[in-house]
Amino acid sequence: MKLIYEKSQTGRRASAIPRPEGLPPAEVPEELRRAEAPRLPEVPEFELVRHFTELSTRNYGIDTGFYPLGSCTMKYNPRINERLVGLPGFAQLHPHQEEDGAQGALELEWRLQEILQEVTGLDAISLQPAAGSQGELTGLMLVRAHFADRGEDEQRRKVVIPDTAHGTNPASVTMAGYELTDVKTDARGNIDVEDLRAKVDEHTAALMLTNPSTLGLFDENIEEIERIFHGAGALMYYDGANLNAVCGISRPGDMGFDIVHINLHKTFSQPHGGGGPGGGPIAVRKMLEPFLPVPAVVRRDDGTFELDYERPKSIGKVRGFTGPFGVFVRSYAYMRMYGPGLREMSETAVLNANYVLARLKDAYDLPFARLCMHEFVLSARNLKRDHGATATDVAKRLMDYGFHPPTVYFPLIVPEALMIEPTETETKETLDAFCDAMLAIAREAAEDVTVLKEAPHHRPVRRLDEVRAAKNPVVKYGFDDAKTPQGV
């Protein structure tokens, strides 16, 4: 398919811009004036719409079909949320509007905070972080501020992370100026408590943990872990990527965590938009509240709402304004449609995952033979050993059956990992069709592995050469190359 730049013809345009009559034209000083126009596309509006419509047909979303991408919680995104976020009172509201002209927005943010406090079991919220990984970084900044306030910042330099953690955790640790301590996973898929005990001491600032873990397993020793960390005077950070497993069932605050980030684009149905936007609010215990980013959204005694900047111990700001407001509208709407029924949401997510697991565990290798939570990790190592088929081959072949593949090769401790998260918004028929496809692929691997190796067969492109892309990076259109594009 051609690029929009390859459809461009000088002199075409989609826009007409108002040119107020009778005003003298104004110009910028010559030394600052643009010399050469940017080569933006020149197309009429109908070509623009056709181009992006065609591109959309070469994409796959939850609206297209089943999307069991582990750790991403690809659930249905209710359409009412899109209508609501487009209301002029939300969409056309300037973020510097005076507080008395933004009471509806502030009330929505305050109400969302109240709900998130109840769901996480913690005392105070900042909605500001733009995504989960920014929530992590913000959380670690709070950890530093907390220990700096107690004169322990120089002493406590280590953050403990299990080997199953998302890559964002160690990356955030470095960005926050901390050092990483890795801890192992035991034979049941829990944190190795003995390894942990040996590594936690007066130099430890915090633990970062996802629970259930990226293996989809709830850590059975969470109470002991809590005693180890709090006993050493350290804090506990909860990566909320897997919160969809436990809403209304078990709360991070009740597990002992002091700081939590919530991925609104996972658990609470903000559509992920092909890579964002997201939302990564953080919830904290009372003692950490003074350090939260400014401004805080608070309710005054008279029932009105305001932005509070008077937080002398605050870490500052991690993003503009109060955060990604449109995300708040959607997630607030979603949570209000569930109410206390959020528990049923999580229970169904866990039921669906266990059902798919039960149907697939004989055809694929199951590294930890336990019930799972909202997701689980299989390994294709049996297919690799017996037939030479890898997790990538299984993933690519699934595309031919019309499904988005699971997350592959993660977590890193499971070879040929296939991480599957069905979510709660699927019918049993869809779950069965997916299981049937996975079982058929396992049979195909035994019968004729080339069918897998050459997959996908029915997508707009065949398997793409990622090594070539990284070796010779072409990251924008080469206007001057004037070569005939291949294969369009």
Added chain:
Amino acid sequence: MTHPFIALTETDREEMLRTIGVSSVEELFRDLPAGVRLGRELDLEPALSEQELSAHLGELAACNVDTTRELSFLGAGIYDHYVPAVVDTVLQRGEFLTAYTPYQPEMSQGVLQSIFEYQTAICELTGMDVSNASGYDGETVTADACYIAKHATGRRKIVVTEATNPQVRQVVKTYAPGFGLEVVEVPHRDGTTDVDALAAASKDAAAVIFQQPNFFGCLEPAPDLAAAANDADALPIAHVDPLSLGVLEAPGRYGCAIALGEGQAAGNVMAYGGPHYGFLAARQDFIRRMPGRIVGETVDTEGKRGYVLTLQTREQHIRREKATSNITTNQTLLALGGLVYLTWLGPQGLREVGETCLALAEHAKRRLVERAGVELVFSERATFKEFAVRVGRNAREVIRDARARGVHPGYALGRDYQGMDDVLLVAVTEKRTPEEIDRLADVLAEVAR
């Protein structure tokens, strides 16, 4: 009653539990120690139907005074530019809206090609060689750039002009301690940055950050600022307004190492501050230090052109603690909105929007001085679409009184700058008309002074 978002029937549940080999859903949670279970219902208000929800959120939305209800000259980083219908059309395509990050390229050619086209547009706008797939906003991409500069230069000082958006500076300062960086601010003189002062501060700096047009709306001597930074071997970083780049020179053409900014003005609604996209583009030298996703061109097994996420060894899921950033989720959908908007504009439209903003803002300056008797704070400086006026009394009171007359006259600069309690920052986009500007002048004539 089962919730409408859940599709399992009682029969489904029974069959599934049987297949799993447990007798109840409760049993699926047997790994959870009793001490960490909630053991009660969540204390939340009862579920709302879609209809009830619409009414509730309609009420909240109605409590806001948005720019359709009040004539607004607010800017200060977020602007009321026109967003054409095609942006909504494209962004509401479910295949884009409800996809995750394109980890499986064969399933995601639509979004991958779109991002490749977006990267091209950003490089064209800024005169740079490489753009990432977007960052969270104009604030956080600036902090990201400091991380690039730290590693590229091995230095530990960031210089930022005081005339740079205060929120940008605040976010940079919040990130800096974790990066091991110190931040030094260079004051403005009469609304723009003094080149000699900047040159002096640039010594041993990793980066020099300035905004063009700056927070006061004034045009900085940007080529001179970039040269001062380059002379000190510090990376010049320009924080730019994308909609100014049809009329103002591209940062890549005057020696900047990195160009970045807030993308909202180009294709996103204001939405009380987000979600929007931050753009970040750099010279080729920094391609392997870029934060976040980058899309690259490649071929499939049959030689057909296609697109993939590339240079992933920079990223957290592979590099972990040695990654160039922790970013995963970015702002792809909003960046797609930016691409659609820039495509809708084309090069001519981009220049015309810039020219219209310029002409209207110049007109507004004249009218406000003539009719409202206010004074331009930096009358010697050229501006783009925003300018500062002294209103003779506390600007927050002027805002209050003007709003009582249905006009929001701008941003109170005293919120961020000492000695500016009586200064309003007035933004004029192409959406404003000469008649609306007259109305602002009339209202200010009543409430200023």
